[in-house]
Amino acid sequence: MPRLLEIHKASKAFHSPEGGTITALDEVSLSLSSAEFLTLLGPSGCGKTTLLRAISGFEPLDRGQITIDGQEMTDRPAHRRPVNTVFQRYALFPHLTVGRNVSYALEIAGTPKAEIRTRVGEMLDLVGLAGLGQRGISQLSGGQQQRVALARALVARPKLLLLDEPLSALDKNLRRQMQLELKRLQEELQIGFVFVTHDQEEALTMSDRIAVLAQGQIQQLGTPEDLYRHPANRFTAEFLGESNLLPVALHDGAAILADGQRVPASGRGTSTLMIRPEMLGTAPVADGLTFAGTIRERFYSGTSNLLIVETQAFGMLQALLRADAPIAVPGSPVTLYAGRADLHIIPGGAT
């Protein structure tokens, strides 16, 4: 049984106006099973949009293959590919009403009028725009336009939906709400989503799997938990969430920290030990690491306290403590503990 989407060693380079070449995609391979929510995450310019456009057929690849539902897509023009896209700026047709925007794909496909009417109605219901079919596009708020774009892309019932930073134009509250709705829709309709964002929080909350991209290459592909707890390299560790990164020397089955503390680890050479701020606590842990230092700053956020602690051997460390944990004031000494299970040595992650 073929996967819904399979990308094999997709490569694409652009000629820059200055005369050089920019590698937008560098042998990117990934696959998606049906009804999976995959997020492409990465900094600006890393090739997310290019990859999406390669899937939808607007950007021909230099090398590599793309198959959708077992069918080879490489030479197929965009209008004959069984995917639909939600564009970053929505790209709604300004001269058509909301209803006609949504019905566009069905009109093109020659669907009978009566069926178009019921399906457009259903779609508008689904995205919470019932009764707005006669409105013009300019009479809608940003969030409503977002929903129209979604309805328009979903009405033809594609198996695969591509979304290019669909929420980036919305304000924070609306964004949160749309994240939940998108996830609900995706689960309800059981379609595959390839979702682009450069917001790591968004990626962590919504995705089944995340592909972290940098400079046209996939840095790591895995579940949000996987990526967060066991980043494969320094880039992923720093890009996803906050982290304390400490240089270690690998030796005789142990990682040796700068102050001489040891934890069991395999390999040799130098590497990087990652401790997430929330893994550091003030309660003593047997068999873990201990860091003594001075509190330099404290940020209270309601649910938590972020401490910036200065240590002699490692410089500044961040520790995220529960808000009700006993806290000393800035300037006073503190000892932080990390359990062994919460440590992660980044493979090959030399500093």
Added chain:
Amino acid sequence: MKCVTPLGLYGVLFLAFVYAPILLVVVFSFNANPINMMIWDGFTLDWYRLIFGMEAKAAESASYIDSTAQLYAAVRTSFVVAFATTAISTLFGTALALAVSRFRFRLAGFYRGILLVPMIMPDIVLGIALLIFFVTIGANLSIGTIIVGQCTFLISYVFVTVSARLALLDETLEEASADLGATPLQTFRRITLPAIAPGVLGGALLAFIISMDDLVITYFVAGTGDTTLPIHIWGMLRRGIKPEINAIATLMLLFTLVVAAAGLYFRQKKE
């Protein structure tokens, strides 16, 4: 006196400078005095009657004998030419604008520049060039050469107005259409064309009005057989300025205003 600012005064003088001559022509067209137009002799519609070949009590000296039939023929030629050139130049001008903006090819910028040249080229030069060209290839000067000759520069006008509109069109709209399954032709009909329609309509109206009005270039390539309205009027003037001319000018003014108003109206409806 305190409300007369220098700028306000300038505005009034400017309006007078532009519109006074035109207003005079309109007023004169209703003046009954057949000899001296500057002296108001009472209101009359005689000059309009003359144009339409109706009985008028005006003195013979005030009219161009034989004018009515020839005038009609000239008007008809002008309309035939204007409709033909409008159709041709709108089609080709639009197609060129699409090609230059959509397809990335070498020298696109150069090509764009070339297309603007006929607009700024002196009419005399273009007229002479066309005449020499037609004579060289042995073409009979006729209504056909008028149409071809006018199209050479009218296409540029359409190209410019459509290009301006195309520059405003968001290309992702066309991608969105393709993404939803539309073939390139369907995308053009449903998305591109509605978006540039005001530009196409504007270009067509501009071409129509300029064609109706062109004297210099048409004069060179018209030959002796077919005469357009501007050439006919030019011929009449050489036989002296008679009140009839005012009536013809007033009617042409009215026609142009109606066409322009229709253009504005349709454009507003589109928005």
